[in-house]
Amino acid sequence: MNKVIDLCLSKFKQSLHEVSPSECVKKALHITSTNHLHIRNNVYELHENVHIVAFGKAALSMVVGAEEQLGRHVIRGIASVPVGTRFI
Known part of the structure; x- marks a missing residue:
């Protein structure tokens, strides 16, 4: 029974990680070998030219x-998070 509980707990933790704000952002940003950033239907040329702006509870992640x-x-970059926000 402990093996089943351990497996369920492991899969639950893995699921939480997969839907974390950090992972969702990483999955949304696709970079090609030619330094082009693809976000949905938009393509941007990368050459050390990115500014990050974020705000809200999930901004830090x-x-x-x-x-x-x-x-x-x-x-x-700049990020504004509510006082007491913790990074998980």
Whole structure:
């Protein structure tokens, strides 16, 4: 029975991770080998020219996802989160 509980708990944690704001942002940003950023039907040329603006309860997590995906292309950013917001 413990194996079943452990498996269920593991899958639950994995599911939470997959729908986290950080992961959702990373999945939404598709970068090609030619440094083009694809977001839905829009394409942007990347050359260290990205500014990030975020606000709200999920802003911190979303910024982390964007930075992980965009890397060196992020040159500046600002995020406003409610007082007491914790990053998970």
